[in-house]
Amino acid sequence: MLLLIIFLPIIAAVVIMLGAPARVAALGAALLTLLASALIFFGIDRGAAGFQRVRSFPIAPDLHLEFTIGVDGLSLTMILLAAIILLAAVWFTGKIDRYENAFYSCLLLIAAGAIGAFASLNLFFFYAFHELALIPTFLLIGIWGSGNRVTAAWKVTIYLALGSFILLIGLIMLYRAVPSDVRSLDIRDLQAAALHISPAAQSPIYLLLLLGFGTLVSLVPFHTWAPEAYASAPAPAAMLHAGVLKKFGLYGLLRIALPMLPDATRQWSNLLLVLLLANIIYIGLVTIAQRRLDWMLGYSSVMHMGYIFLGIASANLLGATGAALLMFAHGISIALLFAINGELRQRLPSLEFDALGGLATRMPIAAFAFGLGAFAAVGLPGFANFAAEIMIVFGAFRNGFDFQHFHIFQWTTLLALWGVVISAVYMLRAYRWTFFGTSTTLAITDISLPLRIPVALLIATSMFFGFFPQTLVEKVTPTFRSYFAE
């Protein structure tokens, strides 16, 4: 079943390249992937810690190279997210003027890379699957992008390639840091063996991982590729990349850095706190200053990464669970916003706020959906983002808390809370400028009927997990319980 989820999109991509009817095949594959992921997600044994549905295929024993897959609550959450967004992204793909088959193949390959990375238990494949998405991203932005697509495509490719190779060195150093008799590329064995790594040896490895993963997640100051790439990418590509693929870096920190390098995580937490505050406050202010809808959304997705980093930095059960939840919730909400953004781009000559206005009368459904997406992104109660952010905030605040003094975690939390206000400012202003006020545009149509289904799917997902966050939390916590002895 798990194998099916990983390889279905890849097979579909190949079949489409060979000339199968693109849209039908892609939709079918995405739907099947979602069904299978949902089946596994709701069928997982909640009580059991550790990985389930493990399958292993030895490849090169001298290199410790095995194709091992398996899932736990954390990876399943991410796989479900990937499947949902893949379906929405494929569905949202409008008319493609050239190389239609290649477009769908690229989308499927990005999703396959993300799912493969989340399901891999071998570091080599964990890394390799993520990189699989690099060429499709380059092609998607380069061929079908809009605006400054050439610069954006180069930037994203070179940033991500460099970040990935830095990450690769970090992973190799981690692998080399454990004694040779217990050395392994298997995440489970490595986690047990990582106890042997001294704090002094952990430190440089953690920095490399933070640098590598951080670049992939657009941690300040390695974020400049993200807004431009998302602003230029075609809507389905932006949905998949910002919603799913970017979460790989955070997933890696949660899966590898946190359990295997606990001392270094504590040692470098101050640095991470400063950087994530820059993500929240500085990028937040930059987002307010944006004058275009697509750039605003691109920057907002960079900003929200700060909260997830806060959850990771707090390195406790509550914070990490919140981070996992927010990865899911943010993926859904940003995908919804990019989808609407893409619809607007198809209909309008410009996405400058000055040129927009009054669209709510012409496109009531789009306005409604965008509003819900904006509310979710801001973190209004009732959406999954709210539940996640509040867990992160409490988790971070609790870290080293005493009743006499505020320490760095408490101050950071307080400052980070202002980010909620900042995001409310830019989201609501953008909402007003785009959808209300005097209309300047000619007659345009609302989102077509078939496209309302994925919109409804995304909104329903966000609200379902907003009202019942427990369904996710209970799946994720066994993983984190094994990390933190609380």
Add this chain to the structure above:
Amino acid sequence: MIAAPYLEVAAVVLGVALLLIESFSARLDRRILAYAALVGLAAIFVATFFVTPASTFAQAPLWNFYSADPLALLFKRIALITTAFVVLMMIDFAPSLRAGIEGATPHAGLGEFFSLPLFTCAGLMWMASAIDFLMIFVSLELVTISFYVLVSFTRRNPLTLEAGVKYLVLSALSTGFLVYGITWIFGATGEMNLQKIAAALSRPDLEKTAALFGSVLVLVALGFKIAAVPFHIWVADVYEGAPTPVTAYLSVGSKAAGFVVLLRVLEPFLILPQMRVLLVVIAALTLIYGNLAALPQTNVKRLLAYSSIAHAGYLLIAVVSFSGRAVAFYLVAYLFMTLLSFAVLVLVGQKAGDQLKDFGGLSQRSPFLAFAMLIAMASLAGVPFTAGFLGKFLVFDAAVAAHQFTLVIIGVITVGAGFYYYFKVVRAMYWDMPASGETIPISLLTRIAMITMMAAIVVLGVYPQPVLEALKR
């Protein structure tokens, strides 16, 4: 079961036989010679799997010069595969050849063009087995002299003439360095055999300075072969001017043999600490220069020339870290991805040109060729699930294990540069509009060869076991 030296004998006999047939049958379609060469090479390739272990012959004096260890056998196979693909490319290249040489018959020169690679191949195979400086020198000369002819084969083309002269002069110079270095080493240690030199070097009473001086001179000569900076000056011009199949041969065959000799020669000398420092410096320079100089290239042939310098840098990281496994696997990966890109270049270059703009919109004109080039470029850049990535993975793994962190840092940064110039080709093929609407015809044999190379790149990218096993036995 056969003895390893017969493999080279077979290659030479095949080459001589083809030349004789060529000279005695004027009317023969020369392509038949090429097909015969392919069949012969395939037969020799199969024979490499049935070689008896060297130990049974250990008494014969030949084995002081010659080694048939797994490393040698693997590199013999590399030489054979390379030669076969090069001959295949030469068949495709034959029409352009006619424009480059004068002759009475339409077939003039083709026979030699198809048979010379066999002699080169024999030389490369001997190099793989050479464990004595005498043998290294003789086999290296066989390779170099056959390349003198091949590089300047299309002699009407002024660019080719320039390339031929440059290669001749600089090659001769490097040979001089080699012989002089060998003399110094022989003078210091009294030995020509590498194992005996190693034993001599570990004697405490030995005058090490003279041996070190000699080994540096040898390193210069080998640096020329593998195109390491600062011995790379000839590369770009020679690669650009030589007939494209010969360029491919130079950049793969010559380099692979150079590296196996380097591995063998360095083994005794790496106990001298100065040698390691020198190699680190050369590797760093090669990485930086190769990658940076490739960035602004607009001619695909020149781009591949600089990329071959860059890859020599990654290979040198593995050499410094002394990981024969990484060197061997990287070279196998390099072989497939480089030959594949040259195979596409031969076809596109004849129809349109070697410039980057001639690749514009290739994905619309010839989707198959564009896809093949995409795979080759992805592998050269180091995208996972290709052999090129696994090669880089092994190289960096070896470097981290050997604590060569300076080289690791430089390596990672230059990989970023690599992504830029390899993806420039991808960009031209997939983003840009086609320069002309002509499709490029591909012969069935070439198509099969390309599919084989693509399959090899992808399969070795996830399943390196065949190469690793070949190194162990």
